[in-house]
Amino acid sequence: MADLQVRGLGFHNLPPLSFSLAAAELVVLSGPSGCGKSLLLRALADLDQNQGEVSLGQWQREQMSGPDWRRRLGLLPAEPHWWLNTPAEHMPEVSAESLAELGLPAEALGWQISRLSTGERQRLALLRLLANRPDALLLDEPTANLDQANSLRVEALVRRYASSTGAPVLWVSHDAEQRRRIADRQLLLDHSGIQEQPWT
Amino acid sequence: MDLIVLTPFDLSLSAILVLLLALLSYRLQLGVGRRMLIAAARSTVQLLLIGMVLKFLFSQSDPFLIGAVTLIMLLVAGHEVMARQKHRYIGPWAFGIGTFSMLISSFSVTLIALVVIIGVEPWYSPQYLIPLLGMLLGNTMSGVALSLDNLSRSAWEKRAIIEAQLMLGAHYYQAIGQIRREALRSGLIPIINSMSVAGLVSLPGMMTGQILGGSPPLDAAKYQLLILLLIAFGTGMGSIAAVYIGSIRLFDERQRLRLDRLRAARD
Known part of the structure; x- marks a missing residue:
């Protein structure tokens, strides 16, 4: 069980941001497009240069190497990339059940990457990420290319992962319906900074 | 004759x-x-x-004069390696990586050839040193430049794939591993090809020169073989140095991909 603490995170041209996520909490992040939501996730995963303190549970990120940190703080980008031929080559064993949970057949792991639809890539990328067993999840519009049924499947899977592992989840979503459905709390990011967004 | x-x-x-x-x-x-x-x-x-x-x-036999000439040759070679990069490293790195790799690829090999293999006395005799060094610089330069260009260009173009691996917790050498290998291969293929066809398709320049100059063909062939083998070794060492230093420079201490250390391509 680990909470995510962010103090004075500075990146791009935004003012320093401070916020926190409790263990197992699912927080939705929204804001006008181009305001830096994806950059915020990248800064948290330490993929771009940034300042400030980020800690996960008892761990300060400076206490571990970049790769170890990114392994714990799993980032799912809006457009996941693949570099080998089939999904199976990109990840350790994934059970048929978890594939089925996302509405994918067991053979999906052997499909050619080039023939996958955007939605299939997105769901498989989530499984690839979860196979690392990260301690926190940063999800950048993970259901952007999915229909309602598959969106619900992804939501349920992430929910269950969070409650079983205690991982906090920061979820970027443009869909107001979805935010209402899944979020414990809402954060709003714009050029002036990040703030708690009350339910309306 | x-x-x-x-x-x-x-x-x-x-x-x-x-x-x-x-x-x-x-x-x-x-x-x-x-x-x-x-x-x-x-x-x-x-x-x-x-x-x-x-x-x-x-x-002349003034070692300092000869040394100065070789230094100029090295610096020009380093500059040439830099000039052939589509995406150059920013700051002194572009020139530094090129020059250091050429130092590895040519100076060390020339020294081995002069002292250990040919046994010239004194080892800095300009009749041997300058042509050998020139031949090695000239021929290993293409391999080193190709490797480095391939590395920086692929890193630039495959940014998304490198970062996808970093996101999943890969170390920098895993994320750039494939690109590194391809860059090295691209630098080594030309010398492998020219060794394969030497004597069959092409009569390499040095041998041709010696034969035109009146040397017995077999002696010319032996020198040519020596040069080819040295070029192969030098190209390999120089390319490995360039690609390793170059790829380490593409990442920072947090193992982030730092393409801002490369200049965007002109044209």
């Missing part, structure tokens, strides 16, 4: 051929005509100059 001395007229004939090629390139809109002429003019001036410099140098 004496060497038939080339007259300026003979050289003008071959220069006309290059002019024709430049003209053709202009008609076909290849856009390399100008560069071709400049390069031809450069080699004319440079070769005539070096001929005169060598004539003077061979009559």
